[in-house]
Amino acid sequence: MSSPNVEPEASDRILTIPNVLSGVRLLLIPLFAYLLLGPRADGLALIVLLASGATDWLDGKLARALDQSSRLGALLDPLVDRLSVVTTLVTFVIRGIIPWWVAALLIGRDLLLAGTMFVYKRRSMPPPDVIYLGKAATFVLMVALPVLLGSTGDTGVATVLAPIGNALLIWGTGLYVWTGALYTYKAFTVAKAVPPSADRAARNG
Template sequence: MLSVVRLLLIPLFLYLLLGPRADGLALAVLLASGATDWLDGKLARVLGQTSRLGALLDPLVDRLSVLSTLAAFVVRGIIPWWVAVVLVARDVLLAGTMLVYRRRGLPPPEVIYLGKAATFVIMIALPVLLASTGTSSVAAVASPLGYALLIWGTALYVWTGALYSYKAVLVARHVPRQDAVGRADG
């Protein structure tokens, strides 16, 4: 249910940010979306409730939220286009490495804690950068803080992408594909 709410918040966020440029309201929606995402995961763990739909919908909504936020921030000039390209390219590259694991009958690699930290830093940077769009004293402080977080988070994101890619290369080199194993045995 919370994933559906988050999904519905995406077009509202985009409208507020790109239409009337109601940055304060857009920031509130962005923060509500993040809180709802956290609450969704927390409740699922505490209550031991998961569903097949939730398992599919949650990561889809996560990606849609990130992509739409990055695209809107580029359109508004809040972040440079190349930062969005780097962040999206890293995710596309890592999605491609999942084929290496799948072809070998292996689960995806263990999550690297530093990768979670990088994502967290970027998820903090985006609302801080949105808060920096005004002319208040808060905006004056938020701007350098937001860009510092974005730079640091992007660097960590790229670094962990390289680590995940390296792991996939090692698996590709040292673990035979399942269809190759089947032919060798047959």
């Protein structure tokens, strides 16, 4: 009976294709902000935003396809995601593309959910399973933002894109906040039902 193949340890890799793509996305963030707020080159900013979204999708696919998942990637990818989203929302508010309260709702939702992670950490539990509706909400918002940026001009295309982008933004924001409430409720029920690990250890001891 032959011994099973042993996969090489990849968790500590730094220089991987997905990590390079995450680094590129990180560099695109200040470029996007500059293009949108400096020369107001909305066309170029839209290209950068689409390129950032494409590399975000690609690095996850490549990490799985090439077996190049790493600890750095697990930290870097969501960090770049959050920085990209916050930068996009803040710059959109400054430019008047979206109202400030929409950005406040979306950013506040993420901050709240980040706080709920301590509930699971204190109980030595994994984070909750991803809600499919939450993925759908994120997808709708990621489509809405480029569409809204494309609606900033005075062309006929911009006129058509404006109501589409606003409709997507409303639906995406509603779904995003609703799923945030579901995640928060789930964390609340866990906090009530499961004592922290230290308390369980003290009782067992």
